[in-house]
Amino acid sequence: MPSFEEVLKEAGEFGRFQKRIFFLLSQTGITFSSLFASVVFLGRTPDSFWCRIPGAAELSERCGWTLEDERNFTVLPLHLGNKSVSGECERLDVTWDTSVSCTSPLARYGNHSTGNLPLAPCHDTWVYEQPHSSIVSEYDLVCANAWMLDLSQAILNLGFLAGAFILGYAADRYGRILTYLLSCLGVGICGIIAAFSPNFTVFLIFRFLQGMFGKGTWMTCYVLVTEIVGSDQRIVGIVIQIFFTLGIIILPGIAYLIPTWQGIQLAVSLPNFLFLLYYWVVPESPRWLLTRKKGEKALKIMRNIAKHNGKFLSPHYSEITISNEEVSNPSFLDLVRTPHMRRNTLILMYAWFTSALIYQGLVMRLGIIGRNLYLDFFISGTVELPAAFLVIVTIDRIGRRLPFAMSNIMASIACLITAFLPEDIPWLKMTVATLGRLSITIAFEVVYLVNSELYPTTLRNFGVSLCSGLCDLGGIIAPFLLFRLAAIWLELPLIIFSILAAVCGLLVLLLPETKGISLPETVEDVEQLPSHFGKCGKKRKHRDTNSYI
Secondary structure (H helix, E strand, O other): OHHHHHHHHHOOOOOHHHHHHHHHHHHHHHHHHHHHHHHHHHHOOOOOOOEEEOOOEEEEEEEEEOOHHHHHHHOHHHHHHHOOOOOOOOEEEOOOOOOOOOOOOOOOHHHOHHOOOOEOOOOOOOOEEOOOOOOOHHHOOOHOOOOOHHHHHHHHHHHHHHHHHHHHHHHHHHHHHHHHHHHHHHHHHHHHHHHHOHHHHHHHHHHHHHHHHHHHHHHEEEEHHHOOOOOOHHHHHHHHHHHEEEEHHHHHHHHHOOOOHHHHHHHHHHHHHHHHHHHHHHOOHHHHHOOOOOHHHHHHHHHHHHOOOOOOOOOOOOOOOOOOOOOOOOHHHHOOOHHHHHHHHHHHHHHHHHHHHHHHHHHHHHHOOOHHHEEEEHHHOOHHHHHHHHHHHHHHOOHHHHHHHHHHHHHHHHHEEEHOOOOOOOOHHHHHHHHHOOOOOHHHHHHHHHHOOOOOOHHHHHHHHHHHHHHHHHHHHHHHHHHHHHOOOOOHHHHHHHHHHHHHHHHHHHHOOOOOOOOOOOOHHOOOOOOOOOOOOOOOOOOOOOOOO
16 A cells, blocks of 8 residues: 555656645745844834924924924024934923024023023924834834834734744644635735734734734745655755745835835735635645545545646545544644654754744844945845755755754854954954854754654644744844843853854754655654664655555
8 A cells, every 4th residue: 555655756746736836835935024024124213303392383383494493493402502412312391482583492591501401301292204114103112112113023923923833733723725825814914904003002913913824824835835745855845945035135125115114014915815816726735634534635636736747646546544643633742742752842942942043143233234224134135045055955965964953053153253253353253243144044944844854744734833933932032132141241142142053053963864754644653763873864664554545
């Protein structure tokens, strides 16, 4: 009785059908990365804003002031009197008199330096030259409220974390394609509502929900892609990361062409509605159907795959049933109940957490030389492109485990060297730091592939979603860790990053090598994977099952 892998090989492991599905689902990477990084442009701090004095509207109307005149008369004197006060977060706490001269409203205080006049904090009376350019100007996220911008990104990451658990479970319980389509619908609807939120609280609520559904689209499309190709073609799990990077590269162009934050928000949200058309072209994962005892539907899909690939399945294949393993609702206990599953889960959770923490930490610390936000962001995206190509070149030649470990070790060494390089050679310091970012990006891309290959079909989406949830936790912690430790010593975060990456590099060596091995379909298959001390790349023998085709 042939296994699923043998039937897939007969139908075509990566024929026209799989290539079409791969290309369609890969577009999700562009929209997800745009959502992930959109805060950079949604939350731009306005170039110019100031605190408006009480009664400024009446004064401007009485004196015929323009906004520029108002700023010159009410903010400029404050700055001239006290160079440390810009007029953005404080204002002069005085009575403004225009009865004598509109050109000298502070004439009554002529005997006093404006540096000695009382000040008052600004509360909700800011004026922006571009009032709708970002959520900062829209919701007054400046001065004492500046921390709320960080909160908005933390809320998005919390949404990612919730999506990893909730929608990861849903994909294993109710199906990959159904969860994917509902998630796309959710991202689009929540994105529109967020764009027209009447206040910051509503914006945060739908930012959270958009993050949750966004994670559902990305994780589910990734699992779908890896489940419809053969074991020798799972490199597509790395190639799909290129589309994530393309989203990073495209985003600054979108932001440059669209001047308002609402327009940017809509631009990264509306394309998700187009993915609903996939209902008619992307089938359910036949692997998942097997685990849910829906063999006839799986067989129909396999015949359709063979037809589009110009292949033909034997007419003797008349039924597909599930393996010996009983299907149950997945839970965390299923991931840690057996020794190898427990080892794999704990190491992968740590690898996800470390990769996200170091990646985001290095991005925030390294920055890009120059003051052009759009160009800087574009360059930072192109830095990540070589990572995917390096992985593609090495992953099927030397396996998964060694590049996984070496990329973490290289990131560790780069962080350590950067920490102790002198400040008077900034080009070298930046070059080494960039090497660290490239290395951790490679680790990030390999963990996606390895994670999906180390879980059985019944638990794959749930396992990938749960472990990658630690990525979102790392993203939440990264800015706080970076800035608090940097306040003690600027290079201290790099030391912590170096230690975390080194430990991760050693731990992943304990994982089994999955190069050339069929995707495990049961927990028993995972327990029988070659150990880290055994030979790698050996094909797993077909187990005795009740499945037949």
